[in-house]
Amino acid sequence: MKDVREPVQKRSIEKKKKILDAGFTLFCEKGYYKTNTTEIAKRAGISTGALYSYFKDKKQIYIAAFHNYLVNISDRLLDKLSLQQPFSLPDFVESWICCYIDLYADTSRALAQLRMMISEDIDINRHFSNYENEYFCKITELLTKNDIAQDDLFEKVYTCCILIDALRQEKSAFSHDSLDFDIFKKQVKKTVIGLLSD
Amino acid sequence: MKDVREPVQKRSIEKKKKILDAGFTLFCEKGYYKTNTTEIAKRAGISTGALYSYFKDKKQIYIAAFHNYLVNISDRLLDKLSLQQPFSLPDFVESWICCYIDLYADTSRALAQLRMMISEDIDINRHFSNYENEYFCKITELLTKNDIAQDDLFEKVYTCCILIDALRQEKSAFSHDSLDFDIFKKQVKKTVIGLLSD
Amino acid sequence: MKDVREPVQKRSIEKKKKILDAGFTLFCEKGYYKTNTTEIAKRAGISTGALYSYFKDKKQIYIAAFHNYLVNISDRLLDKLSLQQPFSLPDFVESWICCYIDLYADTSRALAQLRMMISEDIDINRHFSNYENEYFCKITELLTKNDIAQDDLFEKVYTCCILIDALRQEKSAFSHDSLDFDIFKKQVKKTVIGLLSD
Amino acid sequence: MKDVREPVQKRSIEKKKKILDAGFTLFCEKGYYKTNTTEIAKRAGISTGALYSYFKDKKQIYIAAFHNYLVNISDRLLDKLSLQQPFSLPDFVESWICCYIDLYADTSRALAQLRMMISEDIDINRHFSNYENEYFCKITELLTKNDIAQDDLFEKVYTCCILIDALRQEKSAFSHDSLDFDIFKKQVKKTVIGLLSD
DNA sequence: TATGAATGAGAGTTCATTCAT
């Protein structure tokens, strides 16, 4: 039996989506361990049995829900960043930062959980280990296309991603009292531009 | 009843320490949710009943164990960094990076979990929310003492901490295949020095 | 509604046969309780709904499948034993033993299960209680026809059947390490001949 | 963790015994698959949790309960058979048959189930595969001590055991209408004596 | 004070059967 059923009929596809939505919402609200399958099924408006005909187990729901979410977000981010014409590095970085923060605004906690799940569970690890790499590569490509080609670009992009993600965290959940967000943002922006222009 | 008993007698203090050691080890190995209190008690060499006379519940063990650990590590880090005389920024940064990575080498997974626990649980959040702030402040002070005093130093230090922590992560657990660690480290070091020297 | 539908159309008859074959195979492989109806339907190449239009429930499939099997086997056994002309008791017994063991070779486990099901479930008990009787009677008749007529022949035949079935068990599944099969067989044969020749 | 806890304290030993008694009764009444752990715990007068602190899982309860039962019965049988002094083969056989039937009188169904479980489950198989052998050996020894020493005695004893067990079955559960129990018994006795006196 | 057996609600998952399509 497969881990996840791939429905073809419209109604089934909708139902699977409902499970994923319900799961994603609950996993974000309460975390993986405090969310139970009965609750996911109830919120999705189906029976527990039906839930298990779409997904082999709770873990597969988690994986599929976060997979969808991440793909969706990063597609939207990359779409927006690709549109920038003519290309200007400062504008690009400003866009990148703002879009990134906006897109992940509501799910900061969920991302912390995902990071833990990735480190705790071998299946989840396997599923998501390549995901981030792809995102870094796509950003790198985008920059190369726009003539930002340098030595060690991949590592530089990675460093930028780390900083922008720190901004997101600071913005949405773990704000540190003594930290001034706008100053922090200004610095991140400056550092990112610095990294990518030399 | 208090959440955590503060023992005065020597034997009690030892017992409490044993619980914290056992708990820390298990939480690191298997994560909070897959560790059970019976196992902690067994590994600590005491009864479950005794365990509950020292800590109100499982969560308090988690908090106390990680509190001790983090205080211990950051004290050791700050001690080492304070020793540097005469002060040279490049040496300081090199030290900082190496000590930080070394000290957290064995508990990378545990930190990912802690971050999740902080975002998931209100009590844990309250306990640890100020912890990072203090660490940033102490580093900032140390730099100020050594005449690295600038505008927005706190935000700069924060940015540096983010980058160094990213290095730790890359080193110990979530390594990205396409990323060259040494190049990444070189860039982080350069960026950190850049931030702190202007 | 009847427990089992008796189809008239050719296609229906084939479908019913497919269900019984699939059921029999699975019941033998995994036992009654570990076989589920969905799996039977899938292996039979029909829908679960269709399955339930042929059989009232899972138990009826079990009964019908094993009924067919047992009738088939004992018919084949009796056919073979009837052919022996001219009749010689030692040859008859040798044939009986060999055919019996051969015919049941693949389904030794299934017979243990059937025996349990008969003792556990009232419906199954009712269905099969007369089955063995008929087999004993037919053997008895066959012997009578060939002038092996004595007092208490039915009881003697029963005793022989027990011994031959013990041989089958020993041969195929529950072999006892310390037991020499050939010696055991020799003894059974001798005993059976002894019983039937008075 | 061990499969079965070996309690030392009196109260624990009693509790374990209660679980085994409850389990044995229910397994005999309803069979392994239709008996649930909650019911066993309830009948034993304890919580489900407590049950699982004595036995790793349902299967271990089954194994332990039937193990105890079989050992108990065969010990009692062998004790009785050992007492016979002076030894007389016909008396010995008469004793054997009567004791055997009496001792197993109430649990005929349970034995059919056990046989199925042995063939269906690898752990149960392992546990009980040696059990029968030991029983055959002890009977063989007993006969040897009393000067019934012949070629192929083990195989002969086995044959006798099969026949006596068939008597038990006939007596207690699967009675065949056309079979006269007393005649059948007379024949078994005669055959057994014949086998053992050569 | 210390023990560790006991609790029992609640977890994830299965599956015989039904019924809208």
Add this chain to the structure above:
DNA sequence: AATGAATGAACTCTCATTCAT
């Protein structure tokens, strides 16, 4: 007549916490 998605009660097993000893 045929489908197979859906049901939901029932299953086995876990574990934070308590409390009689």
